[in-house]
Amino acid sequence: MKGLVSVILIAAAWQAASLLGWLNPYLLPPPTKVLYAFKDAAQGGILFIYLAASLRRVLTGLALGFAAAVPLGVLAASRAGVRAYLLPVIELLRPVPPIAWIPLAILWFGIKGNGASNFITFIAAFFPLFLHTFSGVRHIEEIHLNAARTLGADRKMLLFDVAIPSALPFIVTGLRISLGFAWMSVIAAELIASTSGLGYMIEMNRSMMNIPNVMCGMITIGATGYLMNEAIVRVERRFSWKPGRQDK
Amino acid sequence: MTQPIFKAENVYKSFKDPKSGVSLCALGGLSLEIRQGEFVSVIGPSGSGKTTLLYLMAGFLRPDSGTLLYKGEEVLGPSPERTVIFQEYGLFPWKTAAGNVEFPLKARGLSAEARRIEALKYISMVHLDGFADKYPHQLSGGMKQRVGIARALACGPQAVLMDEPFAALDNITREMLQEEILRLWSGLGKTFVLITHHLDEAIFMSQRIIVMSARPGIVKESVEVRLPEPRTAEVKAHPAFMALKVRLMKSLREEVEKSLAASKGPSFVREMGVIKVVEKEEP
Numbered sequence: 307m308k309g310l311v312s313v314i315l316i317a318a319a320w321q322a323a324s325l326l327g328w329l330n331p332y333l334l335p336p337p338t339k340v341l342y343a344f345k346d347a348a349q350g351g352i353l354f355i356y357l358a359a360s361l362r363r364v365l366t367g368l369a370l371g372f373a374a375a376v377p378l379g380v381l382a383a384s385r386a387g388v389r390a391y392l393l394p395v396i397e398l399l400r401p402v403p404p405i406a407w408i409p410l411a412i413l414w415f416g417i418k419g420n421g422a423s424n425f426i427t428f429i430a431a432f433f434p435l436f437l438h439t440f441s442g443v444r445h446i447e448e449i450h451l452n453a454a455r456t457l458g459a460d461r462k463m464l465l466f467d468v469a470i471p472s473a474l475p476f477i478v479t480g481l482r483i484s485l486g487f488a489w490m491s492v493i494a495a496e497l498i499a500s501t502s503g504l505g506y507m508i509e510m511n512r513s514m515m516n517i518p519n520v521m522c523g524m525i526t527i528g529a530t531g532y533l534m535n536e537a538i539v540r541v542e543r544r545f546s547w548k549p550g551r552q553d554k
Numbered sequence: 555m556t557q558p559i560f561k562a563e564n565v566y567k568s569f570k571d572p573k574s575g576v577s578l579c580a581l582g583g584l585s586l587e588i589r590q591g592e593f594v595s596v597i598g599p600s601g602s603g604k605t606t607l608l609y610l611m612a613g614f615l616r617p618d619s620g621t622l623l624y625k626g627e628e629v630l631g632p633s634p635e636r637t638v639i640f641q642e643y644g645l646f647p648w649k650t651a652a653g654n655v656e657f658p659l660k661a662r663g664l665s666a667e668a669r670r671i672e673a674l675k676y677i678s679m680v681h682l683d684g685f686a687d688k689y690p691h692q693l694s695g696g697m698k699q700r701v702g703i704a705r706a707l708a709c710g711p712q713a714v715l716m717d718e719p720f721a722a723l724d725n726i727t728r729e730m731l732q733e734e735i736l737r738l739w740s741g742l743g744k745t746f747v748l749i750t751h752h753l754d755e756a757i758f759m760s761q762r763i764i765v766m767s768a769r770p771g772i773v774k775e776s777v778e779v780r781l782p783e784p785r786t787a788e789v790k791a792h793p794a795f796m797a798l799k800v801r802l803m804k805s806l807r808e809e810v811e812k813s814l815a816a817s818k819g820p821s822f823v824r825e826m827g828v829i830k831v832v833e834k835e836e837p
Contacts, residue, residue, distance in 0.1 A: 452614050453644035457709055458634035458661035467657065471648040 343518035360503040367427020379439025404430040404491040422499040430491035431484035438480025442473025558587040565620035580606040582770025595756035598766030634709035641718040652686040658709040676704040696727035713745040768813035
């Protein structure tokens with residue numbers, strides 16, 4: 307609630323500055339103008355079409371990233387051999403920002419369609435999920451492993467009843483960070499390598515000097531990211547077996 | 555004569571400090587036998603390798619040299635036949651009480667339905683009816699250890715190895731659980747091995763007490779506890795109880811003094827990766 311107060315105060319100050327003529331209306335239009343742009347974009351339906359396109363790419367990349375990162379993370383954490391081969395490769399690729407993959411993605415998948423953007427969100431989602439899964443499984447307490455073994459657990463139970471549930475709070479946190487990364491990257495990808503989505507909407511309106519619509523796209527990106535994060539924080543609490551956090 | 559359930563012969567085990575590289579000898583040629591169906595306690599000064607011994611019996615560790623046999627066969631790894639009750643309970647926090655007790659049943663391949671029924675049986679054996687669906691963090695220390703006991707029993711073990719299982723509990727809870735364990739032991743006829751540093755607990759619960767020497771640990775003596783069974787709280791006022799306590803206290807004290815003297819004597823000093831024995835200077 308206090309957050310909402312700050313948002314309103316900032317908007318009010320912004321509006322006031324515009325009315326006093328302190329701001330160039332072409333470079334930074336007042337909130338009222340942006341609201342009108344919102345109304346038009348929403349009524350025309352284009353805002354929702356672009357939002358859905360961006361969301362679909364994020365979720366696709368996230369799903370692909372999850373499917374690749376979690377098994378690899380578990381494998382790297384539980385097998386020293388795999389770890390020795392895999393970790394250096396991961397650590398070499400990780401510093402390359404997802405955006406730096408865009409030129410390659412365009413070459414491989416083209417501008418049209420979702421391929422390039424899906425690939426970028428996959429890259430963005432993969433690393434946080436991999437690292438969190440990896441350290442989650444590495445952080446299993448010795449006593450839990452010993453207990454499982456003295457209770458007769460085989461490899462399968464060690465994996466599904468001990469390692470993965472023990473690492474689950476880490477994995478969900480990884481998912482939250484990956485989602486944020488993927489969301490930021492999809493916009494960047496769409497600025498350059500797409501013909502739909504919120505990133506494309508911003509870029510297209512910029513080229514037409516239609517700044518209220520640029521800002522409308524930016525605000526939608528921020529608000530959607532905020533809502534997704536809130537949702538996953540709830541999931542995080544649900545899947546955390548750690549007492550302190552669960553009781554909050 | 556039946557063969558002992560556990561037989562250790564000249565077992566050595568040392569640990570290397572990963573930072574300094576100094577290796578510390580925890581067990582220095584330990585030999586012992588534990589009979590089937592016996593309730594044995596192991597006491598000794600801290601650092602005498604009690605837990606190391608238990609972990610060797612459980613199969614978490616392997617001896618550096620010497621043999622450790624379970625029913626005539628070398629212990630190669632952990633097994634639900636020789637299950638462990640841990641000091642810190644070792645419950646899986648992501649599973650409910652029933653889920654924890656079901657774990658060994660699942661490992662044995664029981665169906666979900668059969669597991670639940672069986673688990674509730676063990677939960678009721680440790681008087682936790684109504685708490686089956688609580689998570690460990692919702693339970694008190696005593697209740698957690700009851701879950702730990704139920705879970706160990708669900709393994710259908712031949713031997714139950716207990717590593718100071720009551721150390722984190724208050725006195726009343728501790729005494730109640732001691733009596734409960736004794737009741738389960740006499741009902742089940744299985745072998746129970748208890749690591750403790752609590753003399754009263756060792757005397758009250760055991761048929762035999764193994765006293766370990768100061769580091770490196772070996773068996774200093776093995777004392778039969780001749781007190782009436784089943785044990786009740788009155789046993790603690792028995793003259794034989796007191797006499798035994800005094801005797802064991804002396805025995806332990808000797809060991810503690812030895813280890814203190816040892817720490818004053820020559821000590822290991824690491825220098826440029828080479829371990830040298832250096833005499834400490836007396837002030």
